[in-house]
Amino acid sequence: MAERRRKAEQKRKKEKQKRMLSILLCVIGSLTVLLISITFSLYFFDIEPEDEPEVAVKVNTLPYDKEQPFSVADLTPEQMNQLRTQGKLHLSDGPREISIGDPLEKILEHYPSGFQEKKLSDEQTGEQSDEQQILYCSAYYRNNSGKMTALPPRGLLNVDAGSITVTLLAPTSPYPPGTKDDYGKYEHVYCVYTLEPNTMTVSSILLGIDQ
Numbered sequence: 001m002a003e004r005r006r007k008a009e010q011k012r013k014k015e016k017q018k019r020m021l022s023i024l025l026c027v028i029g030s031l032t033v034l035l036i037s038i039t040f041s042l043y044f045f046d047i048e049p050e051d052e053p054e055v056a057v058k059v060n061t062l063p064y065d066k067e068q069p070f071s072v073a074d075l076t077p078e079q080m081n082q083l084r085t086q087g088k089l090h091l092s093d094g095p096r097e098i099s100i101g102d103p104l105e106k107i108l109e110h111y112p113s114g115f116q117e118k119k120l121s122d123e124q125t126g127e128q129s130d131e132q133q134i135l136y137c138s139a140y141y142r143n144n145s146g147k148m149t150a151l152p153p154r155g156l157l158n159v160d161a162g163s164i165t166v167t168l169l170a171p172t173s174p175y176p177p178g179t180k181d182d183y184g185k186y187e188h189v190y191c192v193y194t195l196e197p198n199t200m201t202v203s204s205i206l207l208g209i210d211q
Contacts, residue, residue, distance in 0.1 A: 069153035070168035094205035112136035
């Protein structure tokens, strides 16, 4: 009697072990199929885990040389593209970190100095008087009409009947050797700062290109 119970107990243990082994083999088989499927998908469909979003790199404003005149290099590619299509462009923030509301002194500090003052007419006085100061120019000469002319790249400060402007003009490409009075036939970019007479601060900034 005891012998039969012992054999029955051993039989139950073997059956239990077989069931456990079968379950374990099923689990291992399922995991293997899953891993093969994932590997197949990654290989044939090029599925990659999502990367973390890239952080935009901050681009600093290019430093300018205050001893260099205004030129195409002072404009961004976007501004040049707009000028090519529109011809003119009004800004609140202009070249060399000059913005509306800034004083005249800031403009003068950001471009070459070396003022030359010239009265266009000694007979005009008061509100009718015109005055021009040459901030800088590549050459200063008397043209064919006998008028003194500042060859671009140049910066001019003009006071005309209460209107005050600083006009910067530069060719988009270097002039041929010997260019003087015929500079007007070449393409130029310009920047005009209009100043409020009472405060002597910038009230408008205009970029343009003559074609």
